[in-house]
Amino acid sequence: MKLLYVGVESSFINWIQSILEDCVAEVIADSQQFQNILDDETKTFDLILASHHTQAMKSMPSNELAQGLRMRFQKTPIVFVTQSKENYNRAEYVKHGFSDAYLLPFEKSEFLEYLNDSVLPPEKVYKSVVLTDFSETEPLPCDVHLMLPLNRKYVKIGVKGGEFGNVATDKLLRSGTSRLFIRKSELQEFNAAKARKIAQLASGELNSTERQAQLQSMVRGIFTNLFSTADETQHFADGKSLVKEAATIVDNYIAGSKDGDTFKKVCLQIGADTSNYSHASNVAIFVSLFAPALEIKSVADLATAALLHDLGEESVPSEILEKAKSELTFEENTLYEGHVERSLQIIKEKRIVVSEQIHTWIAQHHERFNGTGFPKNLPGSRIAIEAQLIAIADEFDYLTRAIRGQQKLNPQQAFKKMFNSGYYDPEVIKKITFYLGLPSES
């Protein structure tokens, strides 16, 4: 791999070089070198990292940096990295021409995920998985590896099509680690097999107790995958790929269920055109994973409501959305709170046909258990449990991602914060954390 560093400080370069094996680096620290590299048609790179770390590059506006590099290296991933929260605006950087932007060290795990997903060849990237969803005698959907912690080498212990039998189990026990890995290039096959397993559960071949137990195991597995990283810091990696994997599994589960058709239709109708689709999609995944904890049967409807819940935010200026609620003026607050009603209007305008209960859940998703929510200040007892779940999943997504440079939380921290806030039913939070197998901190 060939990397180009533009205006990046040496400590960061050393960190990246230690992560990416076998890569050759070229470093540019000032504007003259920058102009020279733009003029040199012979140079090609697999990844370009740009920053304002070095003094000489600080004076070059980020849009000039982006546009200059993008004009010269049209197809190369070009990522902007910075340690300064001041004026950090990821959307602006991408608009200028960067492939992506990361605020470090807050977004360290997202950045590593980006390297894994977008830069490293798939056969060199390994993903942590949970194999408890497959019995010992079932054929493995792909090769399975364990990672030796001392030298971080991957060793194959299970072969695609073979069984994960006693020999592999012994190796796992002797390795001192409980985590299994598959190559990223085989992740699609693995997830497809997982989705088939969930569909089998949904078709009711097992009795109810067995089905519930297996479902819980699969939910925990999906949740673990979403929050696992190589260094086990358990932060949500924004990797669209990770969310996409969970979405594939969950979508298959929901689509195969009762009312799954509505969910599929809504996905098609709103698609990725809406500006907040990524967040809506995450909330849909989380409510689907949380719903079994409350024995909610209408998972497809719940996921549909989650997809639609913030449609109305498209009419709220982004500068208002980016502020904390406590910082909003009266007019801004009115505009923001209006997004709930606006979401329902858009559903009508776009002729999205959904049930009355979905309308109710969307209308209530900003109500709070202690009665301080909006638009109607409903007390907890009058808020539909499904709306409460959407509210929890909504907040959970924001807390577990690095938004506006805030320190992101791991799942336990996120649930603890919600538990202590008073905005959400503590019993519901407890049920969800128990179901997911998260240690209780409260």
Added chain:
Amino acid sequence: MFNFDTPILIVDDMLTMRKLVAKALRGIGFTNITDAKNGNEAWEKLTSAEIPFGLVISDWMMPDLTGIDFLKRVRLDPRTRATPFLLLTAESSKDNVAEAVTAGVSSYIVKPFTPDTLKKQLQAAYAKHQGKTAA
């Protein structure tokens, strides 16, 4: 297509972009290239040139005088009214293209662009210019 010795004026507040556009033009074959770092400097050069410029390529977003306002000034003045004018615009400004067309732009290019794209848009600007001068 424009003659390769057509005097071209590039206007952009970013030095990097001025150099890249000039390089792309030279790659196509143009030899007579001048640049200006803002609309006011460009206007000065445009109206004082001994040999009139045959083409202006201007960025849209610039401080003091935006590309669109510079275009309007060029179109208002009888000395420069007919000068072919190409605007460089970022992706998000595509919606403002209608405003540029109303103001009389000859063609526009969305950044980033390849030399091939530049060449095609130059041909479009030339064709439009020829149509107007023939009339």
